[in-house]
Amino acid sequence: MILEELSNAIGVSGEEDEVRGIVIDAIRDHVTDLEVDALGNVTAMQRGTERPEFSVMIAAHMDEIGMMVTAVEANGLIQFTNVGGIDPRVLPGKRVKVGAKRRPGVILWKPIHLWHDMKTVAIDALRIDVGATDKSAAEPGDRTAFDGAYSRLSDTVVRGKAFDDRVGCSVLVDILQNGPYPVTVAAAFTAQEEIGLRGAQVAAERLQPDVAIVLEGTYAYDLPDPNRELDAGDLLLNPGTRFGEGAVLTLSDRQMITDPRVLVFLRETAEANDIAYQVKTMGGGGTDGGAIHLAHAGIPTMPISVPCRYIHTPTALLNLEDYESVLSLSQAVLRRISPDTFRRD
Numbered sequence: 001m002i003l004e005e006l007s008n009a010i011g012v013s014g015e016e017d018e019v020r021g022i023v024i025d026a027i028r029d030h031v032t033d034l035e036v037d038a039l040g041n042v043t044a045m046q047r048g049t050e051r052p053e054f055s056v057m058i059a060a061h062m063d064e065i066g067m068m069v070t071a072v073e074a075n076g077l078i079q080f081t082n083v084g085g086i087d088p089r090v091l092p093g094k095r096v097k098v099g100a101k102r103r104p105g106v107i108l109w110k111p112i113h114l115w116h117d118m119k120t121v122a123i124d125a126l127r128i129d130v131g132a133t134d135k136s137a138a139e140p141g142d143r144t145a146f147d148g149a150y151s152r153l154s155d156t157v158v159r160g161k162a163f164d165d166r167v168g169c170s171v172l173v174d175i176l177q178n179g180p181y182p183v184t185v186a187a188a189f190t191a192q193e194e195i196g197l198r199g200a201q202v203a204a205e206r207l208q209p210d211v212a213i214v215l216e217g218t219y220a221y222d223l224p225d226p227n228r229e230l231d232a233g234d235l236l237l238n239p240g241t242r243f244g245e246g247a248v249l250t251l252s253d254r255q256m257i258t259d260p261r262v263l264v265f266l267r268e269t270a271e272a273n274d275i276a277y278q279v280k281t282m283g284g285g286g287t288d289g290g291a292i293h294l295a296h297a298g299i300p301t302m303p304i305s306v307p308c309r310y311i312h313t314p315t316a317l318l319n320l321e322d323y324e325s326v327l328s329l330s331q332a333v334l335r336r337i338s339p340d341t342f343r344r345d
Helices: 003-008 017-027 163-177 198-207 260-272 320-336
Strands: 032-036 042-046 051-061 066-072 078-083 095-098 103-108 127-129 143-146 157-160 183-190 211-219 247-250 277-280 301-309 316-319
Touching (some): 003 017, 003 157, 003 163, 051 198, 051 320, 078 143, 163 211, 163 316, 183 198, 211 320, 247 320, 260 301
Parallel strands (some): 051 183, 051 211, 247 277
Antiparallel strands (some): 042 183, 066 078, 157 316, 247 301
């Protein structure tokens, strides 16, 4: 597992170079036809041992949410905008790294002593402070990433940034390093998912697989419900994904509705192999599957996700047992799937 190395790497959407290098080094001895396309996707093939003509695209996106410098003020403070979905409430006081030189900085926030209404400010009212006193601090267009080092909190829980979707990239690397499988794996480490599934659209059209698996880091929803009174000693849980309860299968999200045949197949495969899984009933978010399932003549697509707490922040939590469930389920799918699995009569 190379999750730590991938999590610590910086790869804000459109500038995934550092992550791409790690991925290529990890898979080059296990694949053929390794290519980097014009959008920055890494694609590669691992030929199947029994049904090589049947290909399963497995996609995981390399990019992470972050920020981009829009201007530098005369006093050295940096104006910025978001790249991908960022909640402004998580930004004040956060440590960041600016530009190719990874210049350390902090997102500026008015001290609580000076606030009267305590309203959340918009991103365009925030600044990044790198300790500079002139405009040499940065250049417009510089990508800026959260500064969140990977660490282990317990035997099974780790903390880090960009688990969406470096966890998927790590699982895909593990899949390739432990192959081959009966079917051909068409691997796609995609670019620019966080700003519109762009890399996946290009990769799916190029690879034209028979079916697809999308590996993701999704949100865990086992949080206190602020609208209900807590019973003594109890934690009220919202319906949806829960930390430590296995691989997540998605009913639907903002980009796609999962084919019922896919859900039946995934559930049967998990249960036959005694793999923990859960079903995501909340409809928010999206994955590369939104682009992949519409590509070519239509591709049956299987989203399989690792639930993470505090996703899209620099301090997400991940349960390694969930990671293993996603890896095991993906490998079981590759060993069981056939050209007849999703064929319509």
